[in-house]
Amino acid sequence: MDFSIITTAIDNLLRSHLPEQAAILTECVLVALCLVLAYVVLAIVMIFMERKVCAAFQCRLGPMRVGYWGLLQVFADVFKMLIKEIISIKRSDRILYALAPYIVVMSSVLTFSCLPFARGLQALDFNIGVFFIMATSSFGVLGILLAGWSSNNKFSMIGAMRSGGQMISYELSVGLCMLTMVVLGGTMQISEIVEQQLDGWFIFKGHIPACIAFFIYLIAGNAETNRAPFDLPEAESELTAGFHTEYSGMHFGFFYVAEFMNLFIVAGIASTLFLGGWAPLHIPRLEGFNTVMDYIPGIVWMLGKTFFVIWLLMWIRWTFPRLRIDQVLVLEWKYLVPIGLVNLLIMTICVVAEWTF
Numbered sequence: 001m002d003f004s005i006i007t008t009a010i011d012n013l014l015r016s017h018l019p020e021q022a023a024i025l026t027e028c029v030l031v032a033l034c035l036v037l038a039y040v041v042l043a044i045v046m047i048f049m050e051r052k053v054c055a056a057f058q059c060r061l062g063p064m065r066v067g068y069w070g071l072l073q074v075f076a077d078v079f080k081m082l083i084k085e086i087i088s089i090k091r092s093d094r095i096l097y098a099l100a101p102y103i104v105v106m107s108s109v110l111t112f113s114c115l116p117f118a119r120g121l122q123a124l125d126f127n128i129g130v131f132f133i134m135a136t137s138s139f140g141v142l143g144i145l146l147a148g149w150s151s152n153n154k155f156s157m158i159g160a161m162r163s164g165g166q167m168i169s170y171e172l173s174v175g176l177c178m179l180t181m182v183v184l185g186g187t188m189q190i191s192e193i194v195e196q197q198l199d200g201w202f203i204f205k206g207h208i209p210a211c212i213a214f215f216i217y218l219i220a221g222n223a224e225t226n227r228a229p230f231d232l233p234e235a236e237s238e239l240t241a242g243f244h245t246e247y248s249g250m251h252f253g254f255f256y257v258a259e260f261m262n263l264f265i266v267a268g269i270a271s272t273l274f275l276g277g278w279a280p281l282h283i284p285r286l287e288g289f290n291t292v293m294d295y296i297p298g299i300v301w302m303l304g305k306t307f308f309v310i311w312l313l314m315w316i317r318w319t320f321p322r323l324r325i326d327q328v329l330v331l332e333w334k335y336l337v338p339i340g341l342v343n344l345l346i347m348t349i350c351v352v353a354e355w356t357f
Helices: 004-017 020-057 073-082 092-110 129-138 140-150 152-185 189-193 207-224 249-273 287-294 298-317 325-352
Strands: none
Touching: 004 020, 020 073, 020 092, 020 249, 020 298, 073 249, 092 129, 092 140, 092 249, 129 140, 129 152, 129 189, 129 249, 140 152, 140 249, 152 189, 152 207, 152 249, 152 325, 189 249, 207 249, 207 298, 207 325, 249 298
């Protein structure tokens, strides 16, 4: 299904009834509303999934009281958070304290808008899409640093400094893995990267270097989202709640939602660059099988792959214990970065020598 047909029809309809500038403004408002709605709905699904997966690994049921099978528990929590008071902290930097959660959410929404959910269903599609994703996802750490520094709390400051060191470090491995796939695809435009995987996903076409990049990306992406075993910035046993200790009400809710949506974004980028995005699974010389796969809508493929990667990351979170901060940085600088650099060189050699499938 090509959603560009629908979007083109809406564009023509608006331009036929409104002046050009008004039509463009209306389209921007509609796209923004759709993005925010999708962002909120997926965040609710992610929170519920996290609770149920956590419960399954710990041999319990999870939330069951509000609604059938606990389906309304997240809505109850959202309503509770909406009516909670936003507490102001004495001797804090009030402007930066209030600005920090919005920076974190803005970074998350901008990166989320680059994900291709189906053909033609993508808000932003630049010819430097991969670099744009790396840029928008990287300034979220600024909000975390501002939150810790402006809170006038030593636990918040320690958590923010840990997060800054960890996220800036692991951005290198994430970037190297993404560049490895850019070398394989020969383009940085997200839609073209997905189109090139219609005859085979990059994790298969790039064979061993692509598999290594995928494995490193999962580790580094997990660290980028500050989730266990890399949850040192929010270590409850040491720092109360880390950089958002002093936040309450919807300001805390912004950090909470952004954390889950960053997990979705990491999984969505992995699905796009390594697992074909919305491209169906095609096996050479099995035309009947490929025809059946083509009947499954692209948005189903994209969401299915993304939630599979999310499940893998949740499995990691609820299996491994928390690392020390020195172990986290040693893993990145002594192992992942050198392996990523060598892997990028190997992928370049494979592409130049045409050793890819």
